[in-house]
Structures are given as C-alpha cells and as structure tokens.
Amino acid sequence: MGLIAVKEANCKNCYRCLRGCMVKSLKYKGNKMDVIEDQCILCGNCIVTCEQKAKILVNDEARIRRMVEDPDTRTVVSLAPSFIAAYGQDNRNRLVGALKKLGFSFVEETSIGASEVTRAYRDLIEEGRMRNILSSCCPTVNMLIAKYFPDLLGELAPVITPAETHARMIKKHYGEDTKVIFIGPCLSKIHEAGESDYLDGALSFGEINNWLEERAIRVEDSEVMDFDKHSGYSRIYPIENGILYDLKQKDAKNTYDYLAVSGLENVKALLEEMQAGKIEKAFVEVNACTGGCVNGPLMPGGRQSFHRGRIQVDKYARHPIGEDAPVKVGMACHHKEEMVEANIPGEATIRAILSQIGKPTPEQELNCGSCGYPTCRDKAIAVYQGKAELHMCMPYMFDMSQTLANVTLSVTPNYIVAVDEDMKIKECNLSAQALFNVTRNEALQKYIFDFIDHSDFIQVMDEKRNLYDKKVSFENLGITVNETIIYVDDQNIAIGILQDITAEEEAEQKQYDLKMETVEMAQKVIDKQMVVAQEIASLLGETTAETKVTLNKLKDLIADGNEK
Structure with a gap:
C-alpha cells in the first residue's frame, strides 16, 4: 500500500x-x-x-509508537531542523522535553548529518570531476530524476541524504540495536525510511502533535531539556540557499557556479536545461518545495507561514551553540534508474481521441487546463494511457450541457419563465417569448405581471414552497394552462412552467356540450313518447269499454236464446 x-x-x-x-x-x-x-x-x-x-497520509504510526513505548527499546529522534518553523525558537528545548515524555530515549537534530553531507559536497566540488553537481538531500527530487530524467543520474551527487547520514551516525554511536525515528515535514522522507536499513521509521510533525494531544502533553508546558548532541550552522538547510550558505561556511573552493532552485516546476525547467547541455560546471541546490523544507507538505497548518519560518530558521542557524565531533560513517551511494515508460500514442490516435470531444483540429484545442492537464494533447495522451477519462473536459461538457439545455428549452411547447423576488423576468424560453409577443431582451426588461396574473408566483416566493399542476386561465391571452412553479432556493428565483391545455379544454368543452345536447334530444324524445303513450292509452281505454259492453250484450242474447 x-x-x-x-x-x-x-x-x-x-x-x-x-x-x-x-x-x-x-x-x-x-x-x-x-x-x-x-x-x-x-x-x-x-x-x-x-x-x-x-x-x-498512510503511515505505520502504530508500529512506531509501540517501538517508542517499549521500555526495553532505545529510540532516538532525528529531528528535522525545520522544527523551528513549526514550533518556534522559544519552544526549542521544551519540544525535546515533550518528545522524551512520549518515550524517546534521545533527541538529536538531523542537521548533525547535514553537516557531514556538506563536507561530502565540498569534496566533490574540490575534485571538480562532475560536469554539474545536483544536491541529493531531497528524496522527491531524487525520485524525479530517477523516474523522469534518468540520463541526469550521473550529475546527481552520489551522497546519501542528511537523514540517512544521521541515522548511520546514531546507530554507530548508540549501538546497532538502536531505533532511529525521523520527524519532519516531508512525505518522501517517510518513503525513504521505509527503504532504509538505518532509519526505522518517520513521522510528520502533525502525527507527533496528535500523539502529544492524546497524551495531554503541551509543548509549551513541557520541561526544558537540551538536545543530546549539538549541531552547528547546518541548521540552515531547511531554507532556500541553505546548502550554499553552509558550503561557504565549510570553506569549499568554489570551482563551480552556485545555484539554488526550489519548487518542482522550477526544478523540472532546470533539468530540461541540463539535458539540453545549457548548464556546465554548476553546483545546484535543488529542493522540491518552494522556499525549502520549511514549506514541506506535512508542515502543521499547511503552507501558510513558510516565509516567517524561513526567517526563524535563518536566525536559529546563525547562532549555533557549538558542534559536537562527528561520528564518521560511509556516505557514498549509487542512484538507481526507475524510468517511467511514456507509452505515447501516434498523431492519428491523438487526433481521434480529441475528435470525440469536439476538437478535430488543433485550432479547437483550448488548452485551458481545467481537466488538470496543461494541454488538450496531454489529456488525450492520458486517455490513451488509461489515466484519464474522455469527458474530463469542462468546456466540452459545458457546451454539451448548454446545447442540450437550449435545445430542450427551444423545442418544448411549454412556456417557461423565471422571475426574481421583485417579479422581474430573469429568463424565458422561445415559447414564452412568442406567447408574450416580445423578444428575449424585451422580456428581460419586464415583470411577469406585465403579461399574466402573478399571484401564484408571489405565493411561491413568499412561502418558498413549490406549486404543482394548478389549472389557471389567462383570459387576456386566451389560454388555459396547467401551472407548476418551482422555487430555487440558492438563486432565490421562481421558475414557472406553464403547460398550454387550451386545446384540451376546448375539446373537453365541446364534448360536454355534445353530451348535453344529446341529453336534451333524448329528453325531447322521451317527452314525445310519453304523450303518444298517453294518447294510445286513452284510445285503448275507450275501445276496451265499448268492447266490454258489446260482449256483455252478446253474452246476454246467447243466454236468452238458450232458455227458450
């Protein structure tokens, strides 16, 4: 991991x-x-x-804590001299007391190792055999060269870092079983500790602060204790030009031009110039962090106060107490190449990728950098390498969304209008412009009540609550709509979506009128049928009575005839 x-x-x-x-x-x-x-x-x-x-940050902090808290283990702090920028000159010796209260056996400054590194650089300068000499103190710069400028490894000083030097000195002095923990503001130092046979771990200032807080230890209230070994002027290392200042203190015979470069962009530009053969016989102090280690990525509180930190470190370095006699250790190293394969596609592939996001020609490449890559071509290469996705292009996605929004607003038959709290029109689509018989620019100078009843808009703005599917007739415009009004909180506007249902309403009215006409016709038929029925009934009643009389008479005649 x-x-x-x-x-x-x-x-x-x-x-x-x-x-x-x-x-x-x-x-x-x-x-x-x-x-x-x-x-x-x-x-x-x-x-x-x-x-x-x-x-x-992911760090094996728990393992280091167990090591420090083990009473049978001797642990020594190698404290980066940038600690002055993090904790202040007044807390210098109180920090030593706080670290020992955490369980560290001894506390020393990494600048003890830096002093020996300066001597090694001085020897290289005096030998004068290297075309250029790049300082090797910054692990990030060392990795940059090994991975991306491997042909310049021969110009990187074959000298271990101050932290590695100090760790070797500590183990030689206290014993090989001693555990050495580096504390500083640098991420790549944690990686260096993981690769080292002498550094047993590294913590950031922030991790130390968290640990102190958990143990309820305040640096300001801690016991004043001296460092277990003293370092000299090499405390100047954390600021830009620090190595060069220290070289001058060590009386190096200056057969090279001196140059200090900090910040990765500047370092990269330097390395490109060196690749092109434009720089000869220069000793270059290189640092990944602008201004030096006092601007390290893991400084407490970020990088807001690194200029003040530079002043503090400079003052601290210029008044050394005295330097203990060094413990001599081997300092030579061989920097290994770790070149990253570029895997660059051909021109046709790059053009094909760019064409998919609306950039078929170089003239359409904006190179805005919003995707994180400096140019559209770089982004296309990253897509090919599987490091980026095709649509990580903000101008393209904005244009696409605008196009989709404009098409949607233009083709929809609904009337869409947005108003502010004063009921002034902020936007309206083509359908609304046609309904109000105005241009967009004219509409934006008007208020919604200039065209329709605005009472529902007022209600939505006052209550900050949406209104859905209310049937409203605007007689002045001769239309009936289903009205939905949405309140947009972050912009404090109301957007009205008016669905024209005039045709449906007219069709429904016609259907209703037809039904009523049919009912009326049916009623007339029923009424007429009732009259006819009554007339038939009347006639049937008369004929029935006459038939009854006749039949009775016939019955009587038949009866009389039989009696005779």
Whole structure:
C-alpha cells in the first residue's frame, strides 16, 4: 500500500490535485483520483491542494509508537531542523522535553548529518570531476530524476541524504540495536525510511502533535531539556540557499557556479536545461518545495507561514551553540534508474481521441487546463494511457450541457419563465417569448405581471414552497394552462412552467356540450313518447269499454236464446 490514500466520498471531481501534480501520477477512475504509485515522486502536493481532504497520509504510526513505548527499546529522534518553523525558537528545548515524555530515549537534530553531507559536497566540488553537481538531500527530487530524467543520474551527487547520514551516525554511536525515528515535514522522507536499513521509521510533525494531544502533553508546558548532541550552522538547510550558505561556511573552493532552485516546476525547467547541455560546471541546490523544507507538505497548518519560518530558521542557524565531533560513517551511494515508460500514442490516435470531444483540429484545442492537464494533447495522451477519462473536459461538457439545455428549452411547447423576488423576468424560453409577443431582451426588461396574473408566483416566493399542476386561465391571452412553479432556493428565483391545455379544454368543452345536447334530444324524445303513450292509452281505454259492453250484450242474447 502507498503512502497516499483517497477517501472516495470526499473526492469531488474537481481535478485540483491533478493540476497540482507535476508528473501527473494520478489516475481518474470510478469518479475518484487514485495515486499511481510507481509514477509518484511523493511531493505531497495532492494532499496540500485537496480542499476536500480526500487525500490522506498512510503511515505505520502504530508500529512506531509501540517501538517508542517499549521500555526495553532505545529510540532516538532525528529531528528535522525545520522544527523551528513549526514550533518556534522559544519552544526549542521544551519540544525535546515533550518528545522524551512520549518515550524517546534521545533527541538529536538531523542537521548533525547535514553537516557531514556538506563536507561530502565540498569534496566533490574540490575534485571538480562532475560536469554539474545536483544536491541529493531531497528524496522527491531524487525520485524525479530517477523516474523522469534518468540520463541526469550521473550529475546527481552520489551522497546519501542528511537523514540517512544521521541515522548511520546514531546507530554507530548508540549501538546497532538502536531505533532511529525521523520527524519532519516531508512525505518522501517517510518513503525513504521505509527503504532504509538505518532509519526505522518517520513521522510528520502533525502525527507527533496528535500523539502529544492524546497524551495531554503541551509543548509549551513541557520541561526544558537540551538536545543530546549539538549541531552547528547546518541548521540552515531547511531554507532556500541553505546548502550554499553552509558550503561557504565549510570553506569549499568554489570551482563551480552556485545555484539554488526550489519548487518542482522550477526544478523540472532546470533539468530540461541540463539535458539540453545549457548548464556546465554548476553546483545546484535543488529542493522540491518552494522556499525549502520549511514549506514541506506535512508542515502543521499547511503552507501558510513558510516565509516567517524561513526567517526563524535563518536566525536559529546563525547562532549555533557549538558542534559536537562527528561520528564518521560511509556516505557514498549509487542512484538507481526507475524510468517511467511514456507509452505515447501516434498523431492519428491523438487526433481521434480529441475528435470525440469536439476538437478535430488543433485550432479547437483550448488548452485551458481545467481537466488538470496543461494541454488538450496531454489529456488525450492520458486517455490513451488509461489515466484519464474522455469527458474530463469542462468546456466540452459545458457546451454539451448548454446545447442540450437550449435545445430542450427551444423545442418544448411549454412556456417557461423565471422571475426574481421583485417579479422581474430573469429568463424565458422561445415559447414564452412568442406567447408574450416580445423578444428575449424585451422580456428581460419586464415583470411577469406585465403579461399574466402573478399571484401564484408571489405565493411561491413568499412561502418558498413549490406549486404543482394548478389549472389557471389567462383570459387576456386566451389560454388555459396547467401551472407548476418551482422555487430555487440558492438563486432565490421562481421558475414557472406553464403547460398550454387550451386545446384540451376546448375539446373537453365541446364534448360536454355534445353530451348535453344529446341529453336534451333524448329528453325531447322521451317527452314525445310519453304523450303518444298517453294518447294510445286513452284510445285503448275507450275501445276496451265499448268492447266490454258489446260482449256483455252478446253474452246476454246467447243466454236468452238458450232458455227458450
């Protein structure tokens, strides 16, 4: 597992971390950014620039705590000299007391090792055999060269870092079983500790602060204790030009031009110039962090006060108490190549990718950088490499959404109008413009009550509650609509969607009129039939009576005849 993890729920697709990553060692997939570990140089910019705190440090802090709290284990702090910027000059010796209260056996400054590194640089300068000499103190810069400028490894000083030097000195002095823990503001130092045979772990100032807080230890209230060993002027290392200042203190014979370069973009530009052969016989102090280690990615409170920190470190370094005699250790190293394969597609492939997002020609490449890549071509290459998704293009997605919105608003037969709290029209679609018989510009100078009854809009704005499917007739316009009005809280506007149902209403009225006409006709038939029935009944009644009389007479005649 790498040192940087991503909280998926916090990642908001803003591409800010990608914009801050000089080597683009991030992969966008599944709506979040992941770190590509073998391409990362651990500059920590993605942690610093992520406002959503989606990038977090992953460290084996629990293992280090167990080591320190074990009474049978001797642990020594190698404290980065940038601690002055983090805790202040007044707390210098109180911090030593606080660290020992946590359980550390001894506390020393990493600048003890830095002093020996300066001597090694001085020897290289005096030998004068290297074309250029790049300082090797910053692990991030070392990784940048090994992965992306491997042909310059021969110009990287073959000298271990101050932290590694100090760790070797500590183990030689206190015993090989001693555990050495580096404390500082640097992410790549944690990686260095994981790769080292001498450093047993590394913690950030922030992790130390959390530990102190858990133990209810305040640095300001801790016992004043001196460092177990003293360092000299090499405390100047954390600020830009610090190594160069220290070299001058060590009386190096200056056969090289001196140059200090800090900040990854500047370092990259330097390395490109060196690749092109434009720089000869220069000793270059290189630092990934702008202004030096006092601007490290894991400084407490971020990078808001690094200028003040530079002043504090400078004052602290210029008044050394005295330097203990160094413990001599081997300091030579061989920097290994770790080149990242570029895997660049051909021109036809790049053009085909760009064409899919509306950029078939170079003239249509905006190179706005909103996706996190400096140019549209770089983004297309990242898509080909599987590091980016095709539609990570904000101008394209904006144009697409605008097109879809405009088409939707234009073709819909519904009348759509948005008003503010004063009932002034803020927007309206083509259908509404046609209904009101105005242009858009004319409509935006009017109020909704200039055209229709606005009482429902007033109600929605006052109550901040939506109104759905209310049938309303606007007699002045000769229409009937189903009215839906939506309140938009963040913009404090009301959007009315008026569905014209005039034709349906007219059809329904016609159907009703037809039904009523049919009912009336049926009633007339019924009434006529009732008259006829009554007349028939009357006639039937008369004929029935006459028939009865006749039949009775006939019966009597027959009866009389039989008697005779």
